[in-house]
């Protein structure tokens with residue numbers, strides 16, 4: 054059985070400082086080891102541990118960070134070096150599987166948690182002068198103790214675009230993909246360009262065609278390790294598909310009933326493809 058945390062996304066409020074008094078058996082700990090999240094299994098379900106569970110299971114917590122409130126209870130991100138293999142009540146799960154285990158809202162908080170833990174680990178020292186950094190008290194940032202340089206959590210914007218032509222969409226294969234796996238065109242935004250310019254550039258670079266009618270679809274944090282995926286739809290304008298830079302080895306136009314591999318519908322790429330398929334099904338009725 055899967056425990057579903059039925060709370061709206063608005064129930065999570067990011068905050069800097071935990072309340073002085075809190076109910077420790079009701080708070081939520083997002084504890085990671087090697088980018089896998091610790092869950093408590095028992096009574097047929099999987100759930101996040103509370104501080105009480107952390108204590109009773111003697112889980113060695115490191116790098117604790119307060120995240121905010123979820124459903125009125127405090128949330129913390131933390132790491133452990135324990136593998137806890139002796140403890141039958143503890144499992145470590147891949148965070149990409151979390152939406153199907155404890156719901157998309159909690160999975161999103163877990164993504165925030167792992168993103169911030171990685172950032173914390175990567176900013177222990179100043180990149181400019183090499184001195185140590187300290188947390189700021191008034192914002193989620195760190196400051197170099199020597200030169201005062203500020204470090205904010207790094208977010209790397211990336212675009213993904215679904216291009217439509219004659220009721221088909223463009224899907225492409227990277228040489229690194231498993232057999233029969235195709236995806237949409239995606240890539241990182243470069244310094245000095247707008248996200249719309251990044252869409253146009255990535256499409257030309259990867260498949261050599263020109264597009265028109267770029268339209269915003271939605272966005273999704275993608276903490277592997279620090280991306281924000283910004284999704285668009287677009288129409289084909291002109292050009293023949295060709296591959297230039299080695300990132301793509303195959304690409305083609307697929308109608309809704311020919312799509313070779315459907316990305317999971319919890320990812321923004323899956324939502325884009327679902328959006329196309331449901332639109333085509335309505336047209337075909």
Ligand SMILES: [Zn+2]
Pocket residue numbers: 179180181182183184197198199200201202
């Ligand atoms: Zn410095």
